[in-house]
Amino acid sequence: MRSKDKIAFAYLYDHYSGALFGVVSRIIRKEEVAEEVLQDVFLKIWDKIESYDAEKGRLFTWMLNLARNQAIDRGRSKEISKEGKTSGIDNLVNRIDKREFAEQGVDSIGVRDILKGLPEEQKFVMENLYFKGYSQSELAEEFNIPLGTVKTRTRLALKQLRSIVKAF
Amino acid sequence: MNTQDYISSGILEAYALGELSALERAEVEKNLAQYPELKEELLLIEETQEKFLQKGAIQPKASVKEQLFKKIRQSKPDGKIVSMPAGNSQISFWKYAAAASVAIALVTSYLAYNYYGKWRSTENNLNELVAQNQQMARDYNTVNQRLDKIETDIKVIDNPAFSRVVMKGTNNAPEAMAYVYWNESSKEVYLSIQNMKTLAQENQYQLWAIVDGKPVDAGVFDGNMTGLLKMKDLGGAAAFAVTVEPRGGKPAPSLETMQVIGNVIKG
Numbered sequence: 361m362r363s364k365d366k367i368a369f370a371y372l373y374d375h376y377s378g379a380l381f382g383v384v385s386r387i388i389r390k391e392e393v394a395e396e397v398l399q400d401v402f403l404k405i406w407d408k409i410e411s412y413d414a415e416k417g418r419l420f421t422w423m424l425n426l427a428r429n430q431a432i433d434r435g436r437s438k439e440i441s442k443e444g445k446t447s448g449i450d451n452l453v454n455r456i457d458k459r460e461f462a463e464q465g466v467d468s469i470g471v472r473d474i475l476k477g478l479p480e481e482q483k484f485v486m487e488n489l490y491f492k493g494y495s496q497s498e499l500a501e502e503f504n505i506p507l508g509t510v511k512t513r514t515r516l517a518l519k520q521l522r523s524i525v526k527a528f
Numbered sequence: 529m530n531t532q533d534y535i536s537s538g539i540l541e542a543y544a545l546g547e548l549s550a551l552e553r554a555e556v557e558k559n560l561a562q563y564p565e566l567k568e569e570l571l572l573i574e575e576t577q578e579k580f581l582q583k584g585a586i587q588p589k590a591s592v593k594e595q596l597f598k599k600i601r602q603s604k605p606d607g608k609i610v611s612m613p614a615g616n617s618q619i620s621f622w623k624y625a626a627a628a629s630v631a632i633a634l635v636t637s638y639l640a641y642n643y644y645g646k647w648r649s650t651e652n653n654l655n656e657l658v659a660q661n662q663q664m665a666r667d668y669n670t671v672n673q674r675l676d677k678i679e680t681d682i683k684v685i686d687n688p689a690f691s692r693v694v695m696k697g698t699n700n701a702p703e704a705m706a707y708v709y710w711n712e713s714s715k716e717v718y719l720s721i722q723n724m725k726t727l728a729q730e731n732q733y734q735l736w737a738i739v740d741g742k743p744v745d746a747g748v749f750d751g752n753m754t755g756l757l758k759m760k761d762l763g764g765a766a767a768f769a770v771t772v773e774p775r776g777g778k779p780a781p782s783l784e785t786m787q788v789i790g791n792v793i794k795g
Contacts, residue, residue, distance in 0.1 A: 365621055366597075369600075372625070377587070377588055377592075381585070381586050381588045382585045383581060385586055395592045403596070403600065414627040414631035414632075416560075418574045418575070418632065420574070421546075424546075424578075429546065470585075471583065490581065490584075491584075496542060496545070511539065511542055512537070514545070515536070518541055518573055518576050519576075521576050522576045525579040526579075
């Protein structure tokens with residue numbers, strides 16, 4: 361690795377790892393696994409940066425999509441679901457961990473405050489899409505909302521956030 | 529395509545979230561290339577998404593970064609070099625990182641320039657219209673004033689209380705001709721001229737009335753005047769005549785410069 365390259369990559373990491381970990385660690389509640397996923401995401405970024413096409417969108421969008429997909433894939437893997445089913449004291453600890461994690465996660469001050477001003481149904485869509493690993497079509501199916509409605513709510517929420525994020 | 533409807537459907541948000549199938553993505557990308565307003569909208573969506581998630585950032589432990597860089601150092605020698613020429617990846621990483629910011633800057637400045645151009649041309653059009661409007665108002669005023677003048681002139685000519693005195697050219701100006709419209713009871717005098725030369729800047733024509741055998745000043749005028757010109761009020765005139773005098777006129781006529789003369793014919 362040339363030093364120039366390392367600096368660029370370190371810059372990307374310093375600049376974006378927080379935002380991406382915010383997404384990954386809310387989807388994957390187990391901290392070690394979330395950290396592993398984040399590393400995998402950055403390894404992918406490192407390997408695939410050549411395939412990023414600036415014409416098609418912002419660099420962050422590209423990285424976010426990698427992170428989200430990676431986290432969702434991992435969240436569905438057997439390893440996690442097996443862990444979820446483990447019984448006894450392990451399970452209890454795991455659950456407490458999860459709850460604590462959740463408190464600094466989805467419910468952390470920043471996100472909660474930002475989404476506060478949105479109507480309930482838009483808040484619901486945003487939290488599930490960005491922090492719970494749902495895709496739009498899964499949301500539509502699982503909560504019996506037409507896909508078009510999910511899309512419109514996503515749009516309305518992001519539109520409202522335009523002015524809200526400026527204020528924070 | 530109605531881009532507003534397209535935007536309202538939320539498809540650009542779905543695109544930014546990576547929710548679309550390859551086929552749908554291709555379709556969106558085609559539209560993005562075709563409609564700048566879609567690209568502008570997508571940029572706003574992506575910016576908002578990024579800012580929102582930056583607010584919700586959770587910093588990973590420092591050890592995560594250390595492990596990651598160790599993994600990269602280890603993976604480098606084998607995997608990567610085979611798949612692509614060395615050096616290429618190093619440069620292209622910067623290239624793409626730079627391309628990202630350059631592309632955003634380009635899009636933004638293009639849009640700014642585009643709107644500036646549109647604004648400028650709109651402003652030019654508006655100025656042109658305002659100027660045209662002013663010109664039309666001026667023309668209208670001129671025409672209106674001329675019409676008013678003609679109307680009052682006709683009232684004088686039509687009025688039987690006015691008698692017309694024809695003044696014919698003397699040897700000094702055989703072609704010249706002038707009329708006086710004189711209302712003996714109200715003493716109003718109007719003048720109209722034909723074929724009278726334009727004089728030098730320092731000279732003016734002066735109208736005289738012969739009252740009791742003596743010339744009385746009835747006012748001065750220029751050779752280029754049109755229509756009826758109101759002169760000084762006079763009573764008891766037997767004849768009218770015009771001489772050339774210094775600008776502003778004189779108390780007594782220079783008879784040798786007489787241009788036209790005519791007697792009042794009592795009906």
